[in-house]
Amino acid sequence: MKLIELLLSVMTDKVTALESQEDSNEGNLFCSKLMMKKERVNVYTKGIKKFGHWFNSSKLLEYIGRQVDIRYQEDYINKLYVYSTQGLFISEIKRTEPYG
Structure with missing residues (x-):
């Protein structure tokens, strides 16, 4: 059971990191479009x-x-x-x- 919890924790961290990166990319794209x-x-x-x-x-x-x-x-x-x-x-x- 501990292994499953560990895997879920790692997967959750990766998804959170990807979502954060996407938000950052969207923010950068939004800012660059404002400067166009x-x-x-x-x-x-x-x-x-x-x-x-x-x-x-x-x-x-x-x-x-x-x-x-x-x-x-x-x-x-x-x-x-x-x-x-x-x-x-x-x-x-x-x-x-x-x-x-």
């Missing part, structure tokens, strides 16, 4: 045009002809985080055009 550039843009049939390239996702279909807010890192312009104008997360999207 934010901009309101139009959604077209081809998606969102930014930095001279198109970004698209099926999650943007209901937003065609409307505006959304995007966040992006200035030093990594291959990915956009898209939010509704009310602040609800829609999708993380990458460039749909070939690189180069």
Whole structure:
């Protein structure tokens, strides 16, 4: 019985450590998103045009002809985080055009 209690204790400690790490990662991601550039843009049939390239996702279909807010890192312009104008997360999207 002691062995089972010991194993349960070790497993509980590992799960707690993983949950703590996930909370920390989410906090870091939240902070980094706050520091990203934010901009309101139009959604077209081809998606969102930014930095001279198109970004698209099926999650943007209901937003065609409307505006959304995007966040992006200035030093990594291959990915956009898209939010509704009310602040609800829609999708993380990458460039749909070939690189180069």
